[in-house]
Amino acid sequence: MAQQNIYDNDEFFNSFKGIREQDINYNDMIETPILHKMLPDLTGKNVLDIGCGMGQHAKQYSDMGAKSVLGIDISEKMLAFAKEHNSAPNITYCRMAFEDLEKLSDKFDVITSSLAFDYVKDFGELMKKIHNLLVPGGKLVFSMSHPISTAYDGVYDRYTRNENGEKLYANLHNYSIEGIRKVKWVVDDYELYHRKVSTLINEMISAGFVIEECQEAKLPDDIPEEMYQKYLDMFGGIIHHPDFIFFRVSC
Numbered sequence: 418m419a420q421q422n423i424y425d426n427d428e429f430f431n432s433f434k435g436i437r438e439q440d441i442n443y444n445d446m447i448e449t450p451i452l453h454k455m456l457p458d459l460t461g462k463n464v465l466d467i468g469c470g471m472g473q474h475a476k477q478y479s480d481m482g483a484k485s486v487l488g489i490d491i492s493e494k495m496l497a498f499a500k501e502h503n504s505a506p507n508i509t510y511c512r513m514a515f516e517d518l519e520k521l522s523d524k525f526d527v528i529t530s531s532l533a534f535d536y537v538k539d540f541g542e543l544m545k546k547i548h549n550l551l552v553p554g555g556k557l558v559f560s561m562s563h564p565i566s567t568a569y570d571g572v573y574d575r576y577t578r579n580e581n582g583e584k585l586y587a588n589l590h591n592y593s594i595e596g597i598r599k600v601k602w603v604v605d606d607y608e609l610y611h612r613k614v615s616t617l618i619n620e621m622i623s624a625g626f627v628i629e630e631c632q633e634a635k636l637p638d639d640i641p642e643e644m645y646q647k648y649l650d651m652f653g654g655i656i657h658h659p660d661f662i663f664f665r666v667s668c
């Protein structure tokens with residue numbers, strides 16, 4: 418398959434932007450707090466953010482004291498938004514696919530990625546390229562959709578529900594069958610890759626990484642009481658299955 422660049426599709430971009438900019442959204446409420454807790458101290462560090470999208474993370478890393486942040490992404494629309502809304506003197510945005518990472522000549526102290534690796538066909542190859550870009554002792558911290566989520570192939574319901582529509586169980590189907598999934602998400606043929614947890618772990622180890630920490634998405638411990646129901650309504654499925662998985666690995 419050629420690299421998918423669905424974020425340059427107007428309908429998809431506008432829909433993603435709308436979701437990402439809602440006051441309460443998965444990224445800011447669930448994903449980012451977990452990812453950021455796993456980061457090393459970024460002060461004075463050279464950081465690469467892979468699949469930087471609209472640049473929210475790159476800006477946060479700059480604000481955390483990074484010496485430089487390079488954000489790369491395949492989507493012109495995402496990068497245009499990033500340049501307009503999330504710039505800083507030490508941030509550079511560059512159009513590049515993560516399949517072409519070997520073209521970068523600089524080394525980085527920290528490489529991050531937030532929910533972009535779902536789109537890579539060869540995860541093992543990506544891990545090797547990232548390992549080559551890190552200084553000795555450098556760290557990769559990333560999130561991606563959890564294999565329990567990516568197993569979904571669109572032909573069954575994600576949940577078994579009671580008569581009131583409440584989620585009782587998460588359904589799992591074809592988990593062991595790895596490969597491309599085409600599902601309906603904004604567009605009819607949204608594509609991502611499914612692989613097992615063991616594949617992710619073994620391919621990181623084969624690339625030379627030491628796994629330091631792994632986390633799975635969960636509801637935050639500190640939800641304000643008045644917001645609890647809202648969180649359950651929006652993210653309650655997470656109690657049954659974690660939407661995202663997170664790793665910090667080092668060279």
Ligand SMILES: C[S@@+](CC[C@H](N)C(=O)[O-])C[C@H]1O[C@@H](n2cnc3c(N)ncnc32)[C@H](O)[C@@H]1O
Nearest residue numbers: 424468469470490491492495514515531533536
């Ligand atoms: C779910 S968005 C996440 C964006 C951002 N990291 C965030 O947290 O909001 C996934 C991003 O990965 C980018 N992407 C997808 N395939 C890519 C590829 N082959 N190379 C580089 N970026 C890619 C998309 O353009 C998109 O910006």
